[in-house]
Amino acid sequence: MAAISMKNIVKLYGDGFPAVNEVSLDVRDGEFMILVGPSGCGKSTLLRMIVGLEDITSGEMRIGERVVNKIAPRARNLSMVFQNYALYPHLTVFENIAFPLRLAKVPGDEVQRRVTETAELLELTEHLERKPAHLSGGQRQRVAMGRAIVRQADAFLFDEPLSNLDAKLRGQMRTEISRLQRRLGVTTVYVTHDQTEAMTLGDRVAVLRRGVLQQVGSPRELYEEPVNLFVAGFIGSPSMNFLPASVDRSADGASLHTPLGRFELRDPRKAAAIGEREVVLVGIRPEHFEDALLVGEEKRLRGSIVQARVDVTEWLGNELYAYVPYEAPPDVAAQLRDLSRELDSDQLRTQAVVALDAGSLITAGHDADLWIDTSRIHIFDPATGTNLTRDEERVAELSRVAEQSRDAQRRAQREAPDPAA
Ligand SMILES: Nc1ncnc2c1ncn2[C@@H]1O[C@H](COP(=O)(O)OP(=O)(O)OP(=O)(O)O)[C@@H](O)[C@H]1O
Ligand SMILES: [Mg+2]
Secondary structure (H helix, E strand, O other): OOOEEEEEEEEEOOOOOEEEEEEEEEEOOOOEEEEEOOOOOOHHHHHHHHHOOOOOOEEEEEEOOEEOOOOOHHHHOEEEEOOOOOOOOOOOHHHHHHHHHHHOOOOHHHHHHHHHHHHHHOOOHHHOOOOHHHOOHHHHHHHHHHHHHOOOOOEEEEEOOOOOOOHHHHHHHHHHHHHHHHHHOOEEEEEOOOHHHHHHHOOEEEEEEOOEEEEEEOHHHHHHOOOEHHHHHHOOOOOOEEEEEEEEEEOOEEEEEEOOEEEEEOOHHHHHHOOOOOEEEEEEOHHHEEEHHHOOHHHHHHOEEEEEEOOEEEEOOOEEEEEEEOOOOHHHHHHHHHHHHHOOOOOOOOEEEEEEEOOOOOOOOOEEEEEEOHHHOEEEOOOOOEEOOOOHHHHHHHHHHHHHHHHHHHHHHHHOOOOOO
């Protein structure tokens, strides 16, 4: 096991395009790190540089104590699982798992022992003599994982390993991978663009945009305290709403005029963060709205109420989505449209999406009173996209919580009875 440390890693492809640009990232020993970002942002390129399948243009890559820039993939002692599994069709499950051990000329009885153990861990024992073509997608995925874990590598690298599976299997494999990683305690870097995987699997998540690292933090930190518009829009589903707002300063704070209506910003810290700006972007997650009729008196006072015309509703059983189109000045509308395109989002940006209690009776075509939890809103600089209201104290607290829960989970996994025993 080993830590992976990247310093100012750059990858220029032949055409001079920086696919990865000055990325510095430390993956701790035993940590589960997720890499996310839209298609083409450089996730696979970064992963392939860790394994050694891609040359590093500049910067320093360390695995444990060693600088590996010039070290051949095979000598790095890492295991990679690819999206397409890359199993050998003519070999049995046993031999597929045994493959890296055979390459390393491990003695036959040890191969037998390690493959048997791995197969038990992955519940593949009864399939060991079958060929990959006769297995289900999930079983093939487990064989690919078996091949990766059988050889006691210093780290595991996964490139969207579950993207070929259907939703139910993805869910099952996700929990399997999580459990396995915590049990084995092996440093892991996992590329995905699946929201749920990003939020649930990792100890920390690193968000990339056009080859540039935006933020690294626990899933909760990225959700609650994103550093900029990009991370705020990328993490969370449906995405955070961004509303242009003009600012009116008053003695006890500020009020914000948004296309959904005007509301008071009572938190003096947030009001101060606006500084001298006349116009800002207000970020409100869909889940921080509620049908005002369903909000009790005490909660109501903690937020603000706006009146908005809902044009479409979607009742999902556990919640209700309502869509609220709004007008925005052309330059802001264009900026939001660009952001939405870059985020691979299917949302039109000049409509707010609000997630309400499923008991709400709000209907399309009518005005509705919407309560906004103003304590949860973020304010962004429209020029730079920087989150002006990031709360460093909260960030420190969230990191501490993440650290504790990670240790607790590891301990629980190590002490749990071995399912293969
Ligand atoms: N062999 C190559 N030659 C030139 N450009 C490349 C090469 N491989 C990747 N790129 C470019 O580098 C950028 C990053 O590609 P990469 O495959 O790392 O993205 P990704 O984040 O893994 O995307 P996806 O989610 O679609 O897999 C892209 O713009 C891509 O076009
Ligand atoms: Mg990729």
